[in-house]
Amino acid sequence: GQQLNQSPQSMFIQEGEDVSMNCTSSSIFNTWLWYKQDPGEGPVLLIALYKAGELTSNGRLTAQFGITRKDSFLNISASIPSDVGIYFCAAQGGGSNYKLTFGKGTLLTVNP
Amino acid sequence: GAVVSQHPSRVICKSGTSVKIECRSLDFQATTMFWYRQFPKQSLMLMATSNEGSKATYEQGVEKDKFLINHASLTLSTLTVTSAHPEDSSFYICSARAVSGQETQYFGPGTRLLVL
Numbered sequence A: 001g002q003q004l005n006q007s008p009q010s011m012f013i014q015e016g017e018d019v020s021m022n023c024t025s026s027s028i029f030n031t032w033l034w035y036k037q038d039p040g041e042g043p044v045l046l047i048a049l050y051k052a053g054e055l056t057s058n059g060r061l062t063a064q065f066g067i068t069r070k071d072s073f074l075n076i077s078a079s080i081p082s083d084v085g086i087y088f089c090a091a092q093g094g095g096s097n098y099k100l101t102f103g104k105g106t107l108l109t110v111n112p
Numbered sequence B: 001g002a003v004v005s006q007h008p009s010r011v012i013c014k015s016g017t018s019v020k021i022e023c024r025s026l027d028f029q030a031t032t033m034f035w036y037r038q039f040p041k042q043s044l045m046l047m048a049t050s051n052e053g054s055k056a057t058y059e060q061g062v063e064k065d066k067f068l069i070n071h072a073s074l075t076l077s078t079l080t081v082t083s084a085h086p087e088d089s090s091f092y093i094c095s096a097r098a099v100s101g102q103e104t105q106y107f108g109p110g111t112r113l114l115v116l
Helices: none
Strands: A005-007 A010-014 A019-024 A031-037 A044-049 A055-058 A061-065 A071-076 A085-094 A097-102 A106-111 B004-007 B010-013 B019-025 B030-038 B044-051 B067-073 B076-081 B090-098 B105-107 B111-115
Touching: A010 A019, A019 A085, A031 A061, A031 A071, A044 A055, A044 A061, A044 A071, A044 B105, A071 A085, A097 B030, A097 B044, B004 B090, B010 B019, B019 B030, B019 B090, B019 B111, B030 B067, B030 B076, B044 B067, B076 B090
Parallel strands: A010 A106, B010 B111
Antiparallel strands: A005 A019, A019 A071, A031 A044, A031 A085, A055 A061, A061 A071, A085 A097, A085 A106, B004 B019, B019 B076, B030 B044, B030 B090, B067 B076, B090 B105, B090 B111
């Protein structure tokens, strides 16, 4: 089946540092999504990407849809303590199958 | 916009009882809703896809008679865990896909189920 390889699995950084995480796959996808999940809550959509090569920002967050349609990255600049959480990439193949394939998540810890 | 709610947020029940979880899209219509299950420190596992007015499509290994799904309207889908057992204890999350939107799913806040 389709799988997303998300890395790193976890990160420990100092407040103010930049963060980068990525997802790769052997399959082509039409949509890439990045979510953040806080403990005991549902995932919250951060950025949605719909075109290969697309680069989109949301405040301090920037994400790109890889040109091959098999990968995506998420960057967080100038991290702050509230950035702590689990970040998931997700991808959708298109057509009438709207199911999402999820990465295994990146646990981000920010030390004040 | 694009708010999805779930009720209840947490529930504790006795083994053998049934539990119903509601998922509502509050400010948009959702032809398709999805139900996920998440174990601690793991990613989301898709259980079933729920389409308004038709039967749900279950993922391999998910018992349809155990996890009953009803998508009666464009804003409401329900998941009923029948004859719950302790191994059914988990975090259940729904998501909704907007009718006219691009392929984006918005997630509910999740329901924590504990079966004693």
